[in-house]
Amino acid sequence: MLKKITITGGLDKDGHPERVQRLDIGAGEVVGVVGPTGSGKTQLISDIEQYADGETLTGRSILIDGQTLQQSVEVRNLRHLVAQVSQNMNFVIDMTIEEFLIMHTQVRSIGSPRQIIREVLSMCNELSGEPVSLTDNLTRLSGGQSRALMVADVAMISQAPIVLIDEIENAGIDRLQALEILKGKGKVVLLVSHDPTLILMARQRVVMKNGGMDKLYQTTATEQKILADLLRVEKYLSRLRDHLRNGNTIDPKDGKEEWCYGQNTGTLSVKHQ
Amino acid sequence: MRFVIVAGTPSSGKTSVMLHTIRHLLKDGRSVAACKIDCLRTSDDARYRRLNIPVAVGLSDYICPDHFYVANLEEIERWAQARQADILVLETAGLCHRCAPAVYGCLSVCVIDNLIGMETPQKVGPMLSTADIVVVTKGDIVSQAEREVFRYKVETVNPRARILDFNGLTGQGSIRLKNEILKSRPLETITGKELKYPMPAAVCSYCAGETIVGRTYQMGNVKKVDFGGLEQC
Incomplete structure (x- = not known):
């Protein structure tokens, strides 16, 4: 090897x-x-x-x-x-x-x-x-x-x-x-x-x-932190993709998940209720 | 003079492969002449000419381009010698899978691509099995797994050949092919050298210009389909 x-x-x-x-x-x-x-x-x-x-x-x-x-x-x-x-x-x-x-x-x-x-x-x-x-x-x-x-x-x-x-x-x-x-x-x-x-x-x-x-x-350490954020964004996007592709709408009343944008961090995230 | 014979399946990238390789040969200070054999017309000569090297074209017209090729080897050699070439690149028409242009003493290169199908190496026959070097192109658009399987199929048909992966767009692989060409032994003269495999034969009425379909119009070396012995009329 x-x-x-x-x-x-x-x-x-x-x-x-x-x-x-x-x-x-x-x-x-x-x-x-x-x-x-x-x-x-x-x-x-x-x-x-x-x-x-x-x-x-x-x-x-x-x-x-x-x-x-x-x-x-x-x-x-x-x-x-x-x-x-x-x-x-x-x-x-x-x-x-x-x-x-x-x-x-x-x-x-x-x-x-x-x-x-x-x-x-x-x-x-x-x-x-x-x-x-x-x-x-x-x-x-x-x-x-x-x-x-x-x-x-x-x-x-x-x-x-x-x-x-x-x-x-x-x-x-x-x-x-x-x-x-x-x-x-x-x-x-x-x-x-x-x-x-x-x-x-x-x-x-x-x-x-x-x-x-x-x-x-x-x-750098900062880059690694940013990477963690980016990976969260990717996860969010991929869940969102699956959610929409499977014929769902985004309305907190219908589902168990709330799709929201994290205002403080500037990143996207999925909150589980 | 080194005599390099380049054959290959249609559209496999023979000319692109040689253009990249000749550029490296020229950079090394070698003088190269190129000749393209084709059937009815070709534009490959224009691509060779852009390298500012001596270029010749032979169009076989109504004759099988391979028979035309072998009948002109001495003339092509003389033409290249008169231009003081160290290396003669002779590209065949590459139209037929039964093509068998390799000559003992020359370096025969066969160019095939990853897209022609896994079973095609077996179908290609002597053009592939008698080559000294097999150049495999278009590996950049198929999966690694297919490249590996395809290479294995080529090795099965020709275990002795050096097999080079080549990207005809970027020229990746051209230095290795250049080195193989420089390693090959110069040829004193093509006269008296022997084809590694006989050419496909055809001496029949259609060779002589016959155009009507039917047994009564057929003469000479005529071969019929074997349907297993029952249905022949």
Whole structure:
């Protein structure tokens, strides 16, 4: 199992050494990657995926447990170093969830797939809130269900030690839970995002500028407080969504819950009576 | 001169893959010439020309583009040598799954994409199974799980090939393909080299311009559907 990856020695678009000259990410850690469009986020990810060894545009080297591609036989034999989950991805194969998961476990030479497939399914349903069953067809899944299944599959079946999560802003899945699951499986997680909740979920984040890694921040105590607020807002929104979607109105007289806006804190909350 | 043959299924991104890769080769100071074989018309040559390299186009017209391709290999080689190319990139028409353009001594690259279906690697046949390098594109729009299963299917058909994931839009993967090209051994001459697999054969009346349907109009190398021995008339 991979212990850490290191990104080192890169240049920005003008050929100057980038300000963050070394970034270590350990197994089970999440690093956010932020910056405007064109700042170099995609190139950074591309360097990692290609296992760059000083030859890409940025001149960066990627080390896995301190070794380059040339030195590490183990990693060279890995078919996939980086697993990706992004908003643009869809299942295109016309098969049931069960048939497909069996196929994927066979590819990974997993002997008794039944147990793992059950775990993937329950993880998926925990993440998406709209349950799916093994006999559902992959191409019929909603966006949220697809993303949830992708995360569960990456966590349980895929061998790739590094996971890249690219802009799953509002994919209708429990993102905090998804990150916890991936961390728990010892994956190195990189999170490219413009969404404040997701950005703050990463304990550290790297800021991209002009093609280079410009700054490296740890989340501050205040940011963590704000994150807690944001998560409350998300919970509120998701309950509100379910409430309305299930055909209910919002009138304190009909229901047990009172939906209100917290005037003092400036946040939204749900009060239980 | 290194002789690189690029085949692949329709719309898999052959030209995009090669454009990104040639850019890196040029950056390394290599001189590259590109030739595109197609059937009736092509606009791929315009895309190659934007790199300011020598570009040739061969249109096979009424002839099978693969037969046309193999019949012109020497001429294409001579054309590229006259332009002092270190590397010749020859892109086939890529219209037919039965296409089998690989030649011993050349580097054969097969480009296929993640969207063509899980069973397609088995269907593609010699174009895939005789390739030295298999480039798999469009991985950015399918799930990780499908990428892994698809790769496995490719490995089943061609266990010897190096398999590269490639994003034809961003060029991710192009440095690895460049390195594979530079690692390949230069070819002295294509003359006398051997196809790794025979081309699909067709010498019949329709090859010669016949247009009427019916047994009495068919001559030469004609093959009939086998319905299991009962229904043949």
